[in-house]
Amino acid sequence: MKIFGRFQRLSIKWRLTILFVILMVVLLVAFNMFLLWNMMKVLSQHEQRLLQQKAKAIGADLSTEIVEESYLNPDYLTRLLTNYTDSNQAILLLDINGTKLASVTGAGWEQNPWSADEADAIIYRTKIHLPVTASDIWLLIAERKEPLDSFIRILFINLFLASFGALLLSGFGGYAMTKLGLKPLDRLVVHIRDMNAHQLSARMSDSHVAAELGELVSAFNSLLDRVEESMKRQQQFVADASHELKTPLTIIDGYVRLLQRWGKHTSEVREEALAAIQQECGRLSRLIQDLLILAKVQRAPFAIQNIEIQSLVPVLQEVKQAWGSVFPHHIELTVQWREPLLVAIDRERIRQLLDILLDNAKKYTEKGSVSVYAYTERDVVCIDVEDTGIGIPQEELPHVFDRFYRVDKARGRSNGGSGLGLAIAQSIVQLHRGHISIKRTVTGGTKVHVTLPSAQLNEQE
Structure with missing residues (x-):
């Protein structure tokens, strides 16, 4: 929650940049995993085909060169298999009952190749029919996966470096593009900060901006129109109310001065002044009552009373x-x-x-x-x-x-x-x-x- 709160307090440019980089990380990780998995599968299938071709060649040699005497001679079979063995491979011949006839192990093997699991070796097996025997024999070829793993590690390192460079470029590029795209928003913020109640007539131009920001600028200008119109009405209301209140007060003040000068001695002047004052007080009372009524009916809570x-x-x-x-x-x-x-x-x-x-x-x-x-x-x-x-x-x-x-x-x-x-x-x-x-x-x-x-x-x- 703290991380989310800090993220919410960041500017829009940084938030968009971070989200863009996170999206790129997810896409690159998914792409690299898919590429590595497919590459491992392709390499494994390729090695299986190579081992299959080698098994066919060994079977062809055994079928044409082996006679009954040499079939029973392990040294001869070993020399024959040695011609097809490299340092990372091992070849084994078994009779139909599983008895070992001959085996050759390359120099790269440090353990028994036939006890290795699928994570360490690729094993291919097939049957070979020899004309000199009444039954088939088994041919097994094992190949170490370590050279393939080395190739995969090199590929992984290259992909990681390429992805890291792509993330850096996407981060800087995303920030630059976001900053460029939000420049009208920055101008809008500056415009709002520089604005005061006496300068509401200026409007922002919505040309040469993106559609979304253009809508924001248009909405802001529309808001300014309404605020300016509301302030004009408010100022007009204050001026009109002041005028309406000032007129009867001026009349009352005039008749009070008349009373002070002449009303003490002339009853006609006194009666005229008092009647006029009473009339103007009635006007003031009605005006104030109307203002109170207008304020009351426009109160939001009153709407549901x-x-x-x-x-x-x-x-x-x-x-x-x-x-x-x-x-x-x-x-x-x-x-x-x-x-x-x-x-x-x-x-x-x-x-x-x-x-x-x-x-x-x-x-x-x-x-x-x-x-x-x-x-x-x-x-x-x-x-x-x-x-x-x-x-x-x-x-x-x-x-x-x-x-x-x-x-x-x-x-x-x-x-x-x-x-x-x-x-x-x-x-x-x-x-x-x-x-x-x-x-x-x-x-x-x-x-x-x-x-x-x-x-x-x-x-x-």
């Missing part, structure tokens, strides 16, 4: 009853639905979502109607909130869910809007794994389309 599978109908009935008395007489509110509307929701947040959408529709609809319609389509539950109000310009639609964004900032502030309502609505929908979109209607109004995953499929399962 109060979600239950239930029907959307009670929420729609509650909204219809609550907002029916809020809308003025010249704006008609209709809330309709088509069951079943079974969804996994947090009831309080869905009610808050509908309140935001209806509040916006009421603010920006001077006359006509506002309608809410809920229905199930395939595997989603849809909620449409449509009005006949002043609508939103087409070019403004991509930005309406941004925090503090107002289509008409002056009008939004006069109506008490903070620009956070639709951002909160989008967060609530995303919390429920749904989708929300806004578009202009044919009549020029606004239609908000919300989809939430239906719970009917899960219920059937």
Whole structure:
């Protein structure tokens, strides 16, 4: 485990080099073992064929030159066999009963050749038929393996030296190739180290690099795009929040100064200042409340707190009853639905979502109607909130869910809007794994389309 831990702490170049060398060691060991085994087998087979040829030659001489007198003469047989014996060989003649007729042993033998095992000697035996005898005789030829073993040792040493040189070359070559291949990664590391929060616009070039590193560079550049966009939004959010908080505070500060100068003696000035201060405090309170709500619905742990599978109908009935008395007489509110509307929701947040959408529709609809319609389509539950109000310009639609964004900032502030309502609505929908979109209607109004995953499929399962 310690070795593995140290290996994990090495750089990628060294890890790849070590793995490459280990792979080469395994391949070279396997190749050398296979080569040595085959070479030993080939040499053994070659020596067997040589011994077989020598046995045929001895058998031919014995068949043509031996007569009955010489067959019984061990000295004559020994002299005959000596012509075919070298220093590493031994030849033995036996009759059919196993009685020794003659034997010759080369000078290289230090032990009895016929007691040696297969690891020390190659033994070939065959029968020879002599015309002067009524039965066959056995011819045995033994050859020492030591000369072959010497050749194998020399071959092994040469293979070892060649393999060692190949490992050195592969190690240096593997490190050089790895270093060359990872050079774009090194540039990426240097680029990351030199980067700071105020220099996120620079991007790495993914040309002339391998496909894998090109994908890494592309992914890193994409990450920088998202980080830069997120930081811009964060900076814009801080600036917008500061502006929204600064405006009522400036008004309050102005009226406080007015009170200090004139309010002590003039009741009209005092009443005007107190009313304005109260109004601006209400705006501050609503803004802070919206910010707290937005932060709460975007918290990850909140996503699984109060979600239950239930029907959307009670929420729609509650909204219809609550907002029916809020809308003025010249704006008609209709809330309709088509069951079943079974969804996994947090009831309080869905009610808050509908309140935001209806509040916006009421603010920006001077006359006509506002309608809410809920229905199930395939595997989603849809909620449409449509009005006949002043609508939103087409070019403004991509930005309406941004925090503090107002289509008409002056009008939004006069109506008490903070620009956070639709951002909160989008967060609530995303919390429920749904989708929300806004578009202009044919009549020029606004239609908000919300989809939430239906719970009917899960219920059937």
